[in-house]
Amino acid sequence: MKAYMQKFAQSLMLPISILPVAGLLLGIASFIDSGAINGEGNSVANFLANGGLAVIDNLPILFAVGLAFGMSKDKNGAAALSGLVSFLVVTQVLKPEAMAKVLHIAEDKVDIAFTGISNVFIGIICGLVTAAIYNRFKDTKLPTAFAFFSGKRLVPILSAAAMLVISIALMFIWPPVYNGLVSFGEMISKLGPLGAGLYGFFNRLLLPFGLHHALNQVFWFDIAGINDIANFWSSKGEAGITGRYQAGLFPIMMFGLPAAALAIWKNAEKRNRKVVGSLMVTAAIASFVTGITEPLEFSFLVAAPMLFGIHALLTGISLFIAATFHWTAGFTFSAGLIDYLLSLSIPIANKPLMLLVLGLIMGVVYFIVFDFAIRTFNLKTPGRDGLMEEAAKQDPSLEEDEEGTSTNNSGVKVSNKTKLIYEAIGGNDNIEVIDHCATRLRLTLKDTSVVDQDKIKQSGALGNKVISDKNIQIIIGTDVQFTADELMQMQQNQGH
Incomplete structure (x- = not known):
């Protein structure tokens, strides 16, 4: 199961990796004309904004296709196509108009849950089911009369049939699940800044297992009605609130972790500082510019798990502070400089410059805490374990x-x-x-x-x-x- 969850988390990166393109287009469009996202103003800005929204508005399809492809054993295009077929079947069968005809009731009497059937959660289900079917039947041989439909050609057919069966189950399961997820999202939202802080803490704790992506689905996308990323970039939320599950990560990735890298370099043995320095500089730049933190975080995770626990706690504190003061910014890929600059032009961003102030403070805190912990507890961070010299x-x-x-x-x-x-x-x-x-x-x-x-x-x-x-x-x-x-x-x- 753990290996399966690892592959699931990895496969999620494929559709998520497309988001920077949408962010770039929306950011440029907003820079040209802040009203472009809502279909107003400059024609060029509107053109670019629609290109970005094409990705944001179709995330469920991207997840269905991306997971079907990523979870397949041989990463074949037939799996991706089958994922699309699965998603189209479910969303067509369970859309309110279709449900009204099946249940012989007026469309406005259909459970509100079915208005939200085209979402990332359903996309994930379609992708996972399709991948399982593909892995099981991609090499199946049919009798000669039906040989044309053997192997990979059989997968879309079986996927469509399977999703019809699953759609029947979803007719009864989806309403309570949907309403439960909405209630969960509302509960977290009611926790306010504390909820944002708890999210930040557990986001980092799950990183070593690659399961932080699964947690992100609840807060960043439309599984529980929060949809923090899409609402921020389309300016459909509330200023000072929308973006709270993203904003506090900027001070950590742009300032906190680079400061931690400096502390690790400072405490390396002198003979190892050149090697450690090159590793830390590269990792710190990646964290600051792009928000890719894993190279830096994993450099001390295994050798000094205490530091990782401290890092998770400080991340939670950063999100809590940013949410408390309603400082918001957003990202499409990760909380690095590139996304920060792009989000400045988004109308719903609230006092984003204060995140830089918080970042400077968190940078000082990270350096002091990491430096103290490494020296006091003699933690074996890179350059202190006697192996870096051999690595050179x-x-x-x-x-x-x-x-x-x-x-x-x-x-x-x-x-x-x-x-x-x-x-x-x-x-x-x-x-x-x-x-x-x-x-x-x-x-x-x-x-x-x-x-x-x-x-x-x-x-x-x-x-x-x-x-x-x-x-x-x-x-x-x-x-x-x-x-x-x-x-x-x-x-x-x-x-x-």
């Missing part, structure tokens, strides 16, 4: 070329980092599946107990997390795709 040395078994890559015995050029990771995880004898998300290698191994933790650290990886007996995540950074590709090359070559 080249593996003597490698033959270096001018670009810092190495050629293994089979003639495949890979980086030293990749070769060390390949050896650390046990090579082909232990590898089952190689995958990755935005910053992490997500590996399925036969046995994680044989993984050489020291060699992973020597590779220069920013950290790793053993999820289960078969699953491990290794933190690489934003260039993780290239490491994953090289690992796959080595795996394929060694398998010949």
Whole structure:
């Protein structure tokens, strides 16, 4: 189950990764003319705004397609198409007009829950069910008379049939679920700033398991009626309220975590500071500019979990403070400088410059707290565990070329980092599946107990997390795709 949830969280990143495009278009449109989002004013701004809203308004479809694709074993387009078919079937069958005919009642008598059937939650269900059908039946062979519909062609047909059955169940299940989710959202909303603070705290605590994405669905999208991201960028909410589940993250990602990186560098052994400095600067820049925090957070998560607990607490405090004073800004990807600047032009943003003031304060707090904790409790942050010096040395078994890559015995050029990771995880004898998300290698191994933790650290990886007996995540950074590709090359070559 844990491995399944990990893959689910990873697959959510595909539709979510499209949001920056929408944010960019809406941000530019609002900068040109703040009324463009509501269909007013400048023609060019309206044109750009509609392009952005095309993504925001169709998030449920993107989740259905993205999850069906991401959860499929071989990432095939047939799975994505089937996800679309599933979503269209459910939303067509359960829309109020159709339900009125099925139940033989007036349309205004249909439960209000069915007016919200086209939402991210339903999109997620469609995507997951479709992926399960695809993985089970993609290689099915039918009798000769029906052979044309065998294999992947069978999946959309089965998906449509399955969703008809599920639609019948949803006729009875969806109303109480929908109303329950709305009540949950209202309960959190009534907690006001405290609710925002609790969300921030648990958001970070779930990060190591990749489950923070599931929590985000409740607050950022329209599952529980909060829909914080879409309402902020379309300026449909309330100034000072809409964006409260996003705003407090800007001070953390732009100031707090970079300050933590400075504290980690300061406390590294002098002989290791050059190596640690290069790692921390890269991770801090990623956090500040883009809001991608995992490279930095995982650098101290495993070695010093106490610091991660402190980080989660401070994140909750930041969201609480921002929500208390009604300082709001929003993001489409993450709480970095790019999204911050784009959100400044959104009409509903409220006193966003105060988030910079809060950020400076949180930066000072992070540095003092991290510096004190590292020294007082002798925490083994990067550069204090005796391994960073080894990480800077080249593996003597490698033959270096001018670009810092190495050629293994089979003639495949890979980086030293990749070769060390390949050896650390046990090579082909232990590898089952190689995958990755935005910053992490997500590996399925036969046995994680044989993984050489020291060699992973020597590779220069920013950290790793053993999820289960078969699953491990290794933190690489934003260039993780290239490491994953090289690992796959080595795996394929060694398998010949």
